[in-house]
Amino acid sequence: MNNENSALKICRCSWLDTSKPDYVKYHDEEWGVPVYDDQKLFEYLTLESAQAGLSWYTILKRRDGYRTAFDNFDVNIVATYDQNKVEALLQDVSIIRHRAKINAAINNAQCFIDIQKEFGSFSAYMWQFVNNKTIVNSWHTGDNSPATSPESDAWCKDLKQRGFKFVGPTICYAHMQACGMVNDHNIDCYKRSQIINEYQQI
Template sequence: MKKDKHEVCRCPWVDLSKPDYVEYHDKEWGVPVHDDRKMFEFLTLEAAQAGLSWYTVLRKRENYRRLFDGFDVQQIARYNDKKIEALMGDAGIIRNRAKIQAAINNAQRFLEVQSEFGSFSDYLWRFVDGEPIVNTIRTPADYQATSKESDAMSKDLLRRGFKFVGSTICYAHMQAAGMVNDHSVDCFRRAEILAL
């Protein structure tokens, strides 16, 4: 597993030459999220990642926060064609029309889920029975791209009209939002998150 000069063990996917990537791993990845705005941010960024590396999106996250009104779902749900063109013209984000339109559509569907379940977080956590799934990751080969839970989540989100929510994106979302603890067994964050 990856170690830095202080001999801290981290997950094998962490690129120690990228301080922002290390910080994301050390402070955010896998921490259980129950805040709807944060859930929407992760869902939007995971959808933007489709076909790209997570690091590409991570480097643009502050631009997304700025351009997408701090991931205010109510505002994003009202974006119009003029706003889409403005977003398409800004190199600070992934300029993919389908992904931008999906973010707006998903904000509208998100509000529908909030209305039905009280919160989007409550809705999503149902797919893991309200508790993080803790996997035993010893080598890079132990990481999976999907699970039966992400399959079920994807199927239900698609049924509700969400876009860019295939099972792989849903699983990445579950990892990011702490619905799954996929920190490797010798990563220092695994035990810290289990203790939360």
């Protein structure tokens, strides 16, 4: 009984719909946790781009479908997709069937590889925009975190100059939040301090 009561008292971000177990799992295990693995970063970037104009939960529900459709986000495979593959993806009901977004994912894979060649990894390139350290914000319950920041604006501009598509400032900021470049958990959310304590040396 004590464990149950303790679980009920866990404080999470006010924006989270706790009636959706998969959403809670994403919040508790992924959102805001620093990511340095290029394959995971390509997955997040592709999914954030697919989200444009939609809710994140709409994409989250389809993530397994995306993983299957996009060869588990192997950037080297996605970069080789041709128009026959695009047509096949447009028939795949497990993803958002949007031609421009699918073409953008292929284009972005190619640009992603170019960055890996230049910087050694996409992670090394990406994290430089926050000086290789998580920006920790202090939002109270009910506060609305911004949709962009000077850092996301700068990164967005650079990505576009490198040929990326569907990477506006809002998408870039959402990616930064998801990958832990920014810690935007509410100040009373248990995950905020947990991330700070675990990654304070990074």
